[in-house]
Amino acid sequence: MSWLCVVLTALLVLDALRLRGRLAACKEAVADSEALVYRNYRLIVAPGVVVDKATAQSAAAFAQAQGIEVLDLVPGDLPSLPAMELMRVLDPVRFRTDRFARGRTAGHALLVTNDVLERANAPHMMPSDAVAFVHLAAKLKRYACTTTDLAIVPGLRAVKEDLDCRLAVLREARDGTALMALVVRPCVMALLLLAVVDSPLWGALALAAYHAQPLLVLGRQRLHPHDVLATTLSRPLMELWRWIRTVFGRRRPLPELDVVEAKRPEYEALIAGDVERFFEPHRDTCPLCGSSDLRLQVSMPDFYQQKPGRFCLERCGSCGHIFQNPRLTIAGLDYYYRDFYDGIGEPVFEIAQGHDIKPFLGRARMLTGWSQPARWLDVGAGYGHFCCAARQVWPQTTFDGLDFSDNIDEAVRRRWVNRGYKGLFSSLASDLAGIYDVVSMCHYLEHTRDPEAELAAARRVLRREGFLLIEVPDPECRLGHLLGRFWLEWFQPQHQHFLSVANLEKLLHQHGFKPVVWNRDEAHLSHDFVFAVLIFLGTLTPVPNLPWRRPLSKLEWLRFATACLLGAPFILLGWTLDQLLAPVFRRPGLSNTYRVLAQRVRYDTGETL
Numbered sequence: 001m002s003w004l005c006v007v008l009t010a011l012l013v014l015d016a017l018r019l020r021g022r023l024a025a026c027k028e029a030v031a032d033s034e035a036l037v038y039r040n041y042r043l044i045v046a047p048g049v050v051v052d053k054a055t056a057q058s059a060a061a062f063a064q065a066q067g068i069e070v071l072d073l074v075p076g077d078l079p080s081l082p083a084m085e086l087m088r089v090l091d092p093v094r095f096r097t098d099r100f101a102r103g104r105t106a107g108h109a110l111l112v113t114n115d116v117l118e119r120a121n122a123p124h125m126m127p128s129d130a131v132a133f134v135h136l137a138a139k140l141k142r143y144a145c146t147t148t149d150l151a152i153v154p155g156l157r158a159v160k161e162d163l164d165c166r167l168a169v170l171r172e173a174r175d176g177t178a179l180m181a182l183v184v185r186p187c188v189m190a191l192l193l194l195a196v197v198d199s200p201l202w203g204a205l206a207l208a209a210y211h212a213q214p215l216l217v218l219g220r221q222r223l224h225p226h227d228v229l230a231t232t233l234s235r236p237l238m239e240l241w242r243w244i245r246t247v248f249g250r251r252r253p254l255p256e257l258d259v260v261e262a263k264r265p266e267y268e269a270l271i272a273g274d275v276e277r278f279f280e281p282h283r284d285t286c287p288l289c290g291s292s293d294l295r296l297q298v299s300m301p302d303f304y305q306q307k308p309g310r311f312c313l314e315r316c317g318s319c320g321h322i323f324q325n326p327r328l329t330i331a332g333l334d335y336y337y338r339d340f341y342d343g344i345g346e347p348v349f350e351i352a353q354g355h356d357i358k359p360f361l362g363r364a365r366m367l368t369g370w371s372q373p374a375r376w377l378d379v380g381a382g383y384g385h386f387c388c389a390a391r392q393v394w395p396q397t398t399f400d401g402l403d404f405s406d407n408i409d410e411a412v413r414r415r416w417v418n419r420g421y422k423g424l425f426s427s428l429a430s431d432l433a434g435i436y437d438v439v440s441m442c443h444y445l446e447h448t449r450d451p452e453a454e455l456a457a458a459r460r461v462l463r464r465e466g467f468l469l470i471e472v473p474d475p476e477c478r479l480g481h482l483l484g485r486f487w488l489e490w491f492q493p494q495h496q497h498f499l500s501v502a503n504l505e506k507l508l509h510q511h512g513f514k515p516v517v518w519n520r521d522e523a524h525l526s527h528d529f530v531f532a533v534l535i536f537l538g539t540l541t542p543v544p545n546l547p548w549r550r551p552l553s554k555l556e557w558l559r560f561a562t563a564c565l566l567g568a569p570f571i572l573l574g575w576t577l578d579q580l581l582a583p584v585f586r587r588p589g590l591s592n593t594y595r596v597l598a599q600r601v602r603y604d605t606g607e608t609l
Contacts, residue, residue, distance in 0.1 A: 005195045005202035012209040016216035019084055025092040028222050029062040029073065029151035040064065042117055044110045044126060046133040048159045051109050055155035059111055062151060068096075069116050070140045072150035073109040075158035076224060080214045080231040081242065082106070082161060083223055089174070096149045099388050100354030103141030103148060104173070105134055108156065116143045119413045130165055134172045142414050145388060152222045163245035170246070185243055189236060211235050259344060263547035270335055271548065275309045278332030283325055286316035288503060293317030294325070300485040300492050303535045305345075307336060307548055311492035322475050322498035327449065336493045341382060342407055344547070353385045360389030362522050363442055363471055366597045370516065371467055373397050373437040379425050379454070380444030384411030400436075402428065426450075429457035436461050442471040446495045455511040462600045468513055471523060471595045475500055478590055479528050488531040489592055501594060513598035524591035526582040530574035537567040 041060045045051055051073070063071040074086075090104040107130055117123045120143045127133035141148045167182075174181055192210055196203035214231045225231075231238060285292050297313040314325040328336065339345050363386065367373060373394060378387050381401025390399060401408055401417035408420035421428055439458045445451050458468050473489035474480075475498035480487045489495070499507070501518065508515055541559040544552050552560065585591055 002199045002202040005199055005206045008191065008195065009202075009206045009209045012206065012213060013216070016209075016213045019087040019213075019217045020221070022087045022091055022093070023083070023217060023221050023223060026074065026222060027062075027066075027092075027149070027151045029059040029071070029153045041111045041113055044112060044133075044136065046108055046127060046130055046159070049108045049156075051156060055153060056111070058155070059151070059153055063111050066149065067147060068111075068149045069113045069144040069147040070103075070137075070149075071111040072105045072137060072148075073111065073153045073156055074106040074150055074223070075108055075156040076152055076154040076222075077226055078106055078108075078158045078223060079161070080218055080225045080228050081238065082158075083225060084214065084217055087217070090150070092150065097146060098357075099145040099392070100357060100385065101141065102173075102354075103138040104150070105137035106150070107133060107161075107169070108158065109153075110137060110140070112140060113144075116140060119143050119415070121413075130162055131168045131172050134169055138173070145414070145416075154222075163242060164249040166242075166246040167249050182243070182247065185239060189239065192236075260545050260547045263339070263344070267548040271308060278309065278329055278335055279326040280329055281326060283327070286319060286321055287323055287497075288321040288507075289316060289319040291316050291318035297322050298485050298490055300490065302336065302493060303485075303538055304491070305336070305340060305548075306538070306543055306546060309336075309493065313490060313492070313498070319503060320475075320500055321503055324493070324496040327496060328493055332493075337405075339547075340494075342405065350383070353383070357389050357392075359523075359525060360386050361393060362519075363440065363469060363595060364390035364393040366469055366517060366519065366595060367394075367438060367467060370597065370599075371437060371465075373467075375400065375436050376438040376440065377402060377432070377436045377461060378417070378440045378442070379403075379458070380441060380447065381411060381417060381420070382407050384408075384414065384416030384420075386440065386442055387411070388414075388416035426453045426457045429460045432461045434461070434463055436466060437463055438467050438469060440469040442469070443473075445470060445499065446472050446491075446497055449496060451497050451499060452507060452511065455507055455513070459512050459600060464600065466600045467516075468508075468598045468600070469595065470504070470598070471593060472499055472504070474520065474591055474594045476589055477592045479585070479592060483528065483532050486532040486535045487592075488527060488535070501588075501596075504596065508596070508598050512601055514601040515596050515598045517595075517597040519595040520588045520591050521586040523593040523595045524582065524586045525593050526578040526585070528585075528592055529577040529581075530571060533567065533570045533574040537563050537570075 041063065043051060043056050059071060059073055063069075078086075086104065086106055095101055095104070110133075114123070117125070117140075120140055122136065122139070125136060127136055170181055188210075192203070192207050194203075195206050211232055214228050214235065218225060218228050284294070286294065294314045294316060297315040299310060299312045301310050302308075312325055313322050315322045341349050374396075375398045376387075376390070376394070378384075378390075378399065378401045381387060381403050382405070384399075384401050387399035387401055391397070398418050399416075400419040400421065401411050402421040402423070402425055403411075404422065404424055406422070408417070408422050411417045412420040421432070439461055441454065441458070445454060448454050455468075462468065473491075473495070477487075477489070480489060501520070505515055541563045542549060542552060542556055544557065544560055
């Protein structure tokens with residue numbers, strides 16, 4: 001047991017040094033406040049917080065001098081445990097430049113420009129409680145993704161933390177990891193107790209490191225909590241009391257149930273009839289080559305939303321094309337897309353899109369050495385995540401987005417796209433003819449009903465020397481056959497066509513494009529095994545709080561909680577396998593995704609215009 005104590009001691013010390021480094025990187029909001037800049041900002045405070053005019057004026061002058069549109073004001077005497085908790089979830093060095101980082105807050109006050117508040121549709125919002133304040137901070141970061149920051153304000157005094165609503169605050173602030181945060185703390189304390197009992201000497205060393213963390217983190221810093229010594233001496237008792245008050249607090253974090261219940265009548269009406277009406281008749285020929293040699297590739301239910309229905313993918317024996325058969329109708333698409341990317345599903349989608357910027361940057365860099373794009377159109381832009389990230393590679397480029405949902409309007413409000421077009425690409429292409437240097441379709445083509453029509457629309461929209469960038473799942477990935485229906489990229493019922501490299505190359509030539517770069521290695525997304533585990537766990541238990549399903553019984557809730565608990569080690573194992581095997585899978589035939597950059601060419605000669 002002594003070796004475990006040594007490891008635990010080392011981890012506690014390293015964690016303290018990590019948090020100390022982050023806290024040292026926090027700026028102090030001290031500036032010349034003679035210039036009357038406060039009128040450009042709105043001060044938003046949490047209940048019970050008081051900010052005097054001189055402090056607000058100084059902070060506003062600091063924000064303007066730093067080019068900050070949203071500034072979170074951290075009290076100079078923020079208590080030790082909340083201060084350490086804030087540094088665990090926020091890296092001040094990366095926070096401002098990380099375009100998709102969730103907005104974090106010390107929970108006291110925000111300085112926000114009027115422009116950001118207007119675009120966020122919150123010009124007169126004043127949070128009614130701590131939960132609403134945290135929600136607003138997270139929201140505002142999206143509207144000022146590179147101009148949001150935090151700073152320590154010496155003149156601002158901290159208010160007492162309301163432990164009765166801390167669970168609700170954690171739920172709002174932790175991106176769905178509130179349960180993990182609550183589980184980790186008692187586990188660490190139990191481990192320390194076990195270490196002391198089993199090996200008193202080495203266990204005492206680990207316990208001392210645990211006690212010393214507040215001093216190591218907060219000693220001689222810009223932040224000056226009044227409770228550092230008390231927290232250092234009695235930390236286990238303080239942590240235990242804080243944990244108990246959090247778990248059994250009066251304010252329960254279940255606001256989403258109101259949304260679910262409000263939508264329940266809507267879904268009851270939608271599925272009152274047979275879901276078969278959402279499907280077209282089964283077709284007997286391949287949509288690409290017309291062959292009647294079709295065979296079942298895979299069949300599965302809706303694993304992701306658990307809406308009713310079963311979906312089949314068939315493979316053409318002649319050309320190898322895989323497609324959804326029978327295909328969803330327009331009404332079916334509307335039903336299965338509903339509340340996936342917006343509504344109830346929006347928070348999860350935002351987390352999934354924003355957790356890693358590297359794939360977006362990889363796509364944008366495909367143009368390096370081929371073009372200096374002035375105008376770029378992203379088709380299937382959604383909220384504009386790709387366009388927002390691509391500005392980091394092409395800061396002078398104008399990025400526009402097109403999507404058939406209202407999400408594109410939100411992308412404009414966030415300024416993640418310069419201009420948004422709402423509708424079907426094939427219908428809008430004539431109005432956009434010949435004005436773009438680049439058209440991108442990243443994880444879009446597989447969702448469409450007619451990929452050939454989309455390629456024809458792209459040719460129409462591009463200038464004569466323009467480029468088309470496509471990224472799609474690779475149906476030749478061996479893991480797709482190994483994992484079967486648990487392979488994420490099948491993604492039923494949304495993915496309707498799976499174009500192999502050979503089939504896409506053929507279609508590109510037919511529609512006036514010449515492929516110039518293929519990427520079947522870097523495009524790989526390292527998530528096959530972890531999502532296979534998640535999908536499998538989802539088959540074991542119904543997901544709670546879905547308006548298209550009846551409310552769960554107590555027994556079903558117990559099944560769900562048990563599946564989450566027992567499945568956690570396997571999720572970690574799946575993620576570990578994905579990371580370790582990523583270099584192996586970044587090669588043709590193993591990669592789950594590929595990209596192609598193609599240039600618009602003459603139909604007759606195949607030469608670039």
